[in-house]
Amino acid sequence: xxxxxxxxxxxxxxxxxxxxxxxxxxxxxxxxxxxxxxxxxxxxxxxxxxxxxxxxxxxxxxxxxxxxxxxxxxxxxxxxxxxxxxxxxxxxxxxxxxxxxxxxxxxxxxxxxxxxxxxxxxxxxxxxxxxxxxxxxxxxxxxxxxxxxxxxxxxxxxxxxxxxxxxxxxxxxxxxxxxxxxxxxxxxxxxxxxxxxxxxxxxxxxxxxxxxxxxxxxxxxxxxxxxxxxxxxxxxxxxxxxxxxxxxxxxxxxxxxxxxxxxxxxxxxxxxxxxxxxxxxxxxxxxxxxxxxxxxxxxxxxxxxxxxxxxxxxxxxxxxxxxxxxxxxxxxxxxxxxxxxxxxxxxxxxxxxxxxxxxxxxxxxxxxxxxxxxxxxxxxxxxxxxxxxxxxxxxxxxxxxxxxxxxxxxxxxxxxxxxxxxxxxxxxxxx
Amino acid sequence: xxxxxxxxxxxxxxxxxxxxxxxxxxxxxxxxxxxxxxxxxxxxxxxxxxxxxxxxxxxxxxxxxxxxxxxxxxxxxxxxxxxxxxxxxxxxxxxxxxxxxxxxxxxxxxxxxxxxxxxxxxxxxxxxxxxxxxxxxxxxxxxxxxxxxxxxxxxxxxxxxxxxxxxxxxxxxxxxxxxxxxxxxxxxxxxxxxxxxxxxxxx
Numbered sequence: 001x002x003x004x005x006x007x008x009x010x011x012x013x014x015x016x017x018x019x020x021x022x023x024x025x026x027x028x029x030x031x032x033x034x035x036x037x038x039x040x041x042x043x044x045x046x047x048x049x050x051x052x053x054x055x056x057x058x059x060x061x062x063x064x065x066x067x068x069x070x071x072x073x074x075x076x077x078x079x080x081x082x083x084x085x086x087x088x089x090x091x092x093x094x095x096x097x098x099x100x101x102x103x104x105x106x107x108x109x110x111x112x113x114x115x116x117x118x119x120x121x122x123x124x125x126x127x128x129x130x131x132x133x134x135x136x137x138x139x140x141x142x143x144x145x146x147x148x149x150x151x152x153x154x155x156x157x158x159x160x161x162x163x164x165x166x167x168x169x170x171x172x173x174x175x176x177x178x179x180x181x182x183x184x185x186x187x188x189x190x191x192x193x194x195x196x197x198x199x200x201x202x203x204x205x206x207x208x209x210x211x212x213x214x215x216x217x218x219x220x221x222x223x224x225x226x227x228x229x230x231x232x233x234x235x236x237x238x239x240x241x242x243x244x245x246x247x248x249x250x251x252x253x254x255x256x257x258x259x260x261x262x263x264x265x266x267x268x269x270x271x272x273x274x275x276x277x278x279x280x281x282x283x284x285x286x287x288x289x290x291x292x293x294x295x296x297x298x299x300x301x302x303x304x305x306x307x308x309x310x311x312x313x314x315x316x317x318x319x320x321x322x323x324x325x326x327x328x329x330x331x332x333x334x335x336x337x338x339x340x341x342x343x344x345x346x347x348x349x350x351x352x353x354x355x356x357x358x359x360x361x362x363x364x365x366x367x368x369x370x371x372x373x374x375x376x377x378x379x380x381x382x383x384x385x386x387x388x389x390x391x392x393x394x395x396x397x398x399x400x401x402x403x404x405x406x407x408x409x410x411x412x413x414x415x416x417x418x419x420x421x422x423x424x425x426x427x428x429x430x431x
Numbered sequence: 432x433x434x435x436x437x438x439x440x441x442x443x444x445x446x447x448x449x450x451x452x453x454x455x456x457x458x459x460x461x462x463x464x465x466x467x468x469x470x471x472x473x474x475x476x477x478x479x480x481x482x483x484x485x486x487x488x489x490x491x492x493x494x495x496x497x498x499x500x501x502x503x504x505x506x507x508x509x510x511x512x513x514x515x516x517x518x519x520x521x522x523x524x525x526x527x528x529x530x531x532x533x534x535x536x537x538x539x540x541x542x543x544x545x546x547x548x549x550x551x552x553x554x555x556x557x558x559x560x561x562x563x564x565x566x567x568x569x570x571x572x573x574x575x576x577x578x579x580x581x582x583x584x585x586x587x588x589x590x591x592x593x594x595x596x597x598x599x600x601x602x603x604x605x606x607x608x609x610x611x612x613x614x615x616x617x618x619x620x621x622x623x624x625x626x627x628x629x630x631x632x633x634x
Contacts, residue, residue: 051473336477343473362466364474364524366517380517382474382524398524402516409594413489414516416587420490421478427486428476 033058034353037118037128038101039108039292041065041093043335044134044323046429047342049101056350062102062126064118068092070430073192074335075422076161078370080169081202089161095431111296113316130349133298133313134322134338135290136160137191143286144184145261155264155281158199159191171280172203178213179279182269184259185220189303190287191324191333193226194379198369199282201231204239204247205372217278218250219271221258226332227369227379230401234371234411259283289325303327308385308392310348310358311341320345331383331392335425337365342429361385363392365399368418376414377402468532471525475533484543489587494542495575498534504579505530507602514600542575544583549631553621557629560622564614568607573630582633589627 036052038045041063049063071090078084093103106120111131118126139157141148147155158168172181181203185196200216207214225231235241235248251257256273262283269276288294288302298304298313304321305314311326313319322345323338331337340363348358363383370376381399383392402414472483475493479485483494493501507513508522509530525533561572565581573581581589595601596611615622 339477340474343470347470359470360466362470362474364477364521366477366521378517380520382521395524398522399520406516410516413591416489417478417516419488420485423486423488424480424490425477428481431481431486 033060034129035060035062035127036130036132036349037061037126038063038132038134039111039118040134040136040290040323041067041070041103042134042136042323042338043425043429044338044342045132046070046093046096047339048132048134048320048322048346049096050099050429051343051346052349053099053101055346056353057100059350059353060102061100062104063093063096064104064106064108064120064126065093066105066107068105071161071165072335072422072426073159073161073195074425076158076165077195077199077202079161079165080158080172080199081206082169083202083205083370083373086162086166091426091430093430108292109295110292111298111316111319113296113319116318129318129353131319132322132342132345132349133292133296133304133319133325134342135292135325137287137324137333138290139285140288141285144259144283146264147262147283147285151262151264152283155262155267155283157284158282159195159284168280168282172206173210175211175214175279177211178215179211180215180217180277181207181280181282182217182219182276182278184269184281184283184285185218185222185225185257186284186286187221189333190284192367193332193334194231194367194369196220196284197225197227197231198371200248200250201234201238201369201371204235207247208239214247216248217276218248219257219259219269219276220250221253223253227377227401229404230377231369231371233404234375234377238372238375287324293321293325298325300327308390309361309387310352311345312348320349329391330394331363331365331381332367334365334367336367336421337363339425339429340364366421368414368421370415370418374408374412374415376411376416376418378414378418465529468529468534468536471529472533472536480543482540483537484540485545485585487545487547487585489585489591491584491588492542492545492580493537494540496534496537496580497575497577498531498538500577500579501534501537502530505534512602514595542580542583544634545585545631546634547586547631549586549628551632553625553628554632555629556618556621557625557627557632560614560618560626561629563617564610565626572633574633581630584630586627586631589630593623593627 036059038049045063049061052059052061069090069092075089079086097103106122109119109121111118116128156164156168158164183196183200200218203216239247241248256271258272259269261270267278267281289299289304293299293304298315298321304326306321306326311320311322313321322341324333344361351358365381368376368378379401381394383394386393478490479493483492485492505522508515508518511519568578569581570576596603
């Protein structure tokens with residue numbers, strides 16, 4: 001990868017196909033141990049790696065990830081309230097190694113779908129029979145004037161859990177007693193749709209005890225958001241929402257909530273109608289598929305189109321794109337969604353290796369938000385594929401939100417089920 | 432008929448019943464596209480653990496469950512007849528034959544008992560209560576069987592379940608109520624806690 005840049009790499013590779021490559025898989029049927037390379041060690045990548053080995057231990061699985069430990073974004077808002085430590089949401093890859101997955105710490109520069117190779121910045125190449133790509137999201141840094149990678153060292157996004165989460169936590173802890181935290185929410189689609197609103201709740205949970213006069217302001221370009229009714233009800237019960245003394249305030253698109261620029265020196269956000277100054281600012285920028293999806297020619301617009309029967313890329317064969325980076329409409333970009341997509345892809349890859357048709361896919365999403373120590377809410381959905389439209393549709397009459405006006409006992413149970421969801425999801429993907 | 436014969440007969444009839452249930456699953460669903468039981472069961476893992484052994488702290492393990500108990504539970508959730516936070520919403524997403532497919536997948540899995548703290552003294556008292564009042568239905572110390580799994584199940588979950596039975600939020604079988612009442616009369620206020628600690632001790 002030294003002499004040619006990434007784009008050339010792809011161009012050369014694609015050129016080769018057009019020049020006369022034929023794509024076929026009969027060779028795979030004979031291979032004693034087919035090779036799968038997994039790009040990205042998040043929920044989608046880890047789950048796919050584990051389940052490929054679980055379903056067929058003959059498969060050689062190599063997972064390439066830039067960091068040597070995984071820090072989960074789900075439950076990272078709980079670090080902001082002090083309810084959890086960052087260490088409690090950080091996990092090594094030893095569990096996957098025990099399943100026989102080879103872990104490589106390196107950064108993938110591009111995938112060559114023709115020669116079926118993954119190239120890394122470390123200068124290595126990994127051949128594959130099938131490649132799983134689960135790079136998560138990247139930010140559209142250009143969207144908010146004045147906000148960039150460097151400014152983010154001072155004004156965190158905290159949308160990838162890790163040092164950014166700790167930074168935001170420290171800023172909230174050291175802000176003055178009656179201070180204001182401004183959260184800039186992103187436009188749809190973005191990963192973890194209830195995330196910004198759970199974040200506001202968790203910050204309020206901390207402030208209620210330690211800075212009772214603090215304000216949390218959510219500036220949102222959208223007119224509505226995930227679990228909105230339940231959030232508003234919970235905020236009303238816990239944080240005085242809707243009163244003059246409300247700890248949380250939400251300004252939606254119609255109210256001028258779209259933020260256009262940031263002046264980091266004065267910590268001022270310029271929104272459509274007015275400017276807001278805050279002691280702590282958290283900007284969650286608009287999103288698109290992770291970088292490797294772009295360098296590997298897997299995107300159409302911001303996201304990666306896939307055949308939802310298998311999650312194989314619509315742009316290149318033998319490459320499967322999972323999780324947040326894929327266009328998996330109508331599934332949300334969530335950890336649970338990526339986990340069930342990975343199992344569909346793993347089974348489809350194995351079916352292909354065996355010369356069989358893939359089975360019918362099935363998907364689930366379950367997502368919890370914790371609004372207060374004893375106040376949990378959830379959304380659930382069971383999905384089936386509409387093959388005619390290549391759309392993943394929720395099964396009629398199923399799924400939906402926690403009921404409004406549920407008893408305090410039920411809300412409390414949902415907190416402990418949220419913790420179970422977290423632990424089981426982590427264990428299922430990498431334990 | 433001696434006790435041994437009776438046991439054998441029960442085992443036989445159970446085998447026949449299981450065979451019938453298994454055959455029902457294998458009848459192909461006419462034209463509806465259908466994921467396999469395994470594919471459906473895989474989607475449960477994010478809350479109930481890989482292959483149904485939950486790592487806690489409160490969502491229950493469903494591995495090794497008797498298929499009939501599994502089907503009854505899912506159907507009760509589907510009809511909103513059993514108190515739940517989320518399972519009623521999820522159960523409604525599956526057709527009867529899909530539920531059977533999942534039931535059979537989980538029936539074949541081994542349950543890894545939950546590693547959890549318990550009070551040995553309470554567990555000892557619970558063991559005695561269990562033997563006298565519960566063992567007849569929840570056989571082998573409450574291991575997975577014809578009645579719900581108790582041994583090695585997560586304690587908070589069993590606690591929620593008992594709260595639901597006793598507060599009228601879950602259909603409370605008359606026989607069970609009689610036995611629980613008797614256990615509480617014999618063991619006092621600590622009786623239920625003792626039972627839960629006994630089940631937690633089965634690791």
